[in-house]
Amino acid sequence: MVTKTVHLVRHGSHVLPPGVLAGRLSGVKLSDAGREQAYRAAERLAKAGPVDAVQCSPLERTCETAIIIAERLGLVPVQVDALVEISFGGWTGSSFEELEEREDWRRWNHFRSGTRPPGGETMAEVQARALRHMETLADGSATVLVSHCDVIRALLTHWLGMPTDLLLRLEIAPASISTVEIGPWGPRILRINEEA
Structure with missing residues (x-):
């Protein structure tokens, strides 16, 4: 197996006011x-070196980020459903202030491995779909994946051998870059949350 390099980029800051769960x-x-x-x-x-492809979640903020990156690299971004934001179900669009009153929200933030947002996805489901997509990336390639905070955290916790219950220990700032090399020895994380 030849090494492949994956640059995980969170989308840039969006237009919603702070404290709203965009989902x-x-x-x-x-x-x-x-x-x-x-x-x-x-x-x-x-x-950072040659990049073969730019892929992104289909949501507007990730597509806009990916277009800016791809144009600079002379590439055309491709939308990939596996990179979409976690489905927060009934919490989508709520303010964090409202959510803090909910016991299920508090449980979700302490026990991600065993909690599902109402009508949404579990972290295990998010992690599984993102990891399945990693398997489709060509050996020897370098790919930029523009996604969302919790999707990137789900991948990093897997590669770090951390339970998803601890993923809030990882800061993933807007437009930050986290890079991993995947080779015969397994994953090697080169950077986490590097801000340009």
Whole structure:
């Protein structure tokens, strides 16, 4: 098996006010600050070495981030459903202030491995779909995957051998880059949450 390199990029900051759970809401675009973050990430990736492909979640904020990065790298981004944000079900669009009053939200943030958002996905389901997608990436390739905070955390916790219950210990800032090499020896994490 030849090494493949994966650059995990969180989308830039979006237009919703702080404290709102965007989830899979449609129409959530990048803010001006988010576009600037994406341009800086694109410059950083351009200096990191050749990239063969840019893929992204189909949500607007990830697509916009991916377009900025892909244009800088001379590529065309491809949307991939496996990279979409976790489904937060009935919590989608709620404020964190409202959610803090809910016992199921508090349980979710302490026991991700055994809790499901109402009508949504478990972390195990998110992790499994993202890992299945990793298997489709070509050996010897370098790919930028533009996704969401919890999707990136789910992948990193797997590769770090951490339970998903501890994923909140990983900070994944807007437009940050986390890079992993996957080879015959397994995964080797080169950077986590690097901000351009």
